[in-house]
Amino acid sequence: MSPVGFFCIMVGETMIERSEKMFELDHFLREETKVEKEQRKSGFNVTDPDILDELILSGDKFRLNGDFLLSEEMFFKKGDVHIRKHNRYSDMPLHHHQFLELNYMYSGSCTQEVSGEKIILHEGDIIMLDRGSSHSFQALGEDDILINVLLKVETINTKILQQLVRKRGVLTEFLVLASQRTHEEDQFLVFRTGENKKVQTFMHYILEEYYGETEPNIEVIHLYLPLLFMELARTFEEETKGQQRHHNQVVTEALAIIEKDYRTLSLEMLAQQLGFNKNYLGNLIKKETGDTFKQLLQRQRMLHAHHLLLYSNYSMEEISEEIGYLDTSYFFRSFKKTHGKTPGQIREEALHRDL
The missing domain is CATH 1.10.10.60 (Homeodomain-like)
Incomplete structure (x- = not known):
């Protein structure tokens, strides 16, 4: 079944079913985890137990220039898509990763530094980070819910690019580069999608699928991801064109003032x-x-x-x-x-x- 066909079936659910799922998801995401409780009490960063085990076993294997290097083997033991809520109440130190990462601001806002640049995400926004990117986070508050969607390189190459191959643009080029094993860059894209209902819908379906069952159906998530990325590509394209028109107008005004004054x-x-x-x-x-x-x-x-x-x-x-x-x-x-x-x-x- 094509992603579009699958989506058409899913949107056929009743409004009551949709509301119940969204309520359950919202309650789940806002509930404090064990790590969050510890961080709220101490104010210090506490490493997730599953990651800590890998770090202890590896010694300095997962370090790059003294900073944490988050590798694929830490997260993808059950599939090529891994989703986790960012733990609140403590700063997250600088770290690098070997996979593509999407940060989705489900609720509230967050401030992070990406490759030396300060980025503020507001509710509904998404930032996409390439392999090799480095970033750190300021502590999230109680209402700040940030979701990390991690994708293996093979997922981008085989599952997503097949759907985007006809779409030429900045996002597609970004994903093509990210899918190449030899490529590691500290580039990133920010999508201001708080008012984009399609992006919010796709993200909610992905989260419901991942958290709604004992074991998430990764193949279903694979169907949603190309739809999400195609909408992000369209949003980015429209925003870029708007910025370019604005830039052209500003420069034209600047030249006119130079000529006169x-x-x-x-x-x-x-x-x-x-x-x-x-x-x-x-x-x-x-x-x-x-x-x-x-x-x-x-x-x-x-x-x-x-x-x-x-x-x-x-x-x-x-x-x-x-x-x-x-x-x-x-x-x-x-x-x-x-x-x-x-x-x-x-x-x-x-x-x-x-x-």
Whole structure:
């Protein structure tokens, strides 16, 4: 049966059955585990017993540059998908892993540092972490329920990519790279899907299937995962297009301001006008145009200087001042660097042409 056909059958359940399952799942996830009770009392991180056994037996085998390295053999003893609730009330130290990981913010919010970048997830959001990524967590509160979905490399390659093979995009490329044994990168994707009802529905079905039975049916979860990833791909694509349109508009506005106010403009002033952080705006301009703010500003000044040399009787000092340079010698050097000739040579050539 295809994933779509399977899903159509599942959505046929009554609203009462759906509500009962969601209530049971919610109650289960909010109930404190033994580790959570210990962490709430002590405030210190307590390693899950099943992971602790592996660490004790392995010695330093599961360490990378002094940090914990979470390997596939720790989690996938009963199948190629492993789901676990992140234990609340204590910080989680920096660790690496050898599998693809999805963090789903079921309830509340969390703050984590991923490969040196601070990421805040809100309810309904998902972050996808590649093999080799490193991250740490700040302590979760009572209402902060974070679900970790761990996938073996083989699962991505054989079960998921088959469904996404026709879908070209950032997410598909991410999964293709993650499925390659030789590939380990500290990349990640964040999906702001709190308002996406399809993503929430797929995640709830996956969690109900995993926690609803004594032994979860992993094959059923395999049917849901491609549906989840296809919806994430569509969400990411739409969000990226929206961001690109916004970026284009911002850069267009920035260029218009540079063209108008180049005499006195600074990056700080431009950022203030557009309502952006100075460094962020500078990086955006560089990314979208290939030039820095300083290069664009100087180019605009040199264009106007060239125009004044050809079509005005301004002196060199007046032109220098007109374009925003108080130091005439600096103007001369900048002009020659841009046009390959001095201002005097440009003006002289123009006069000879007019004779």
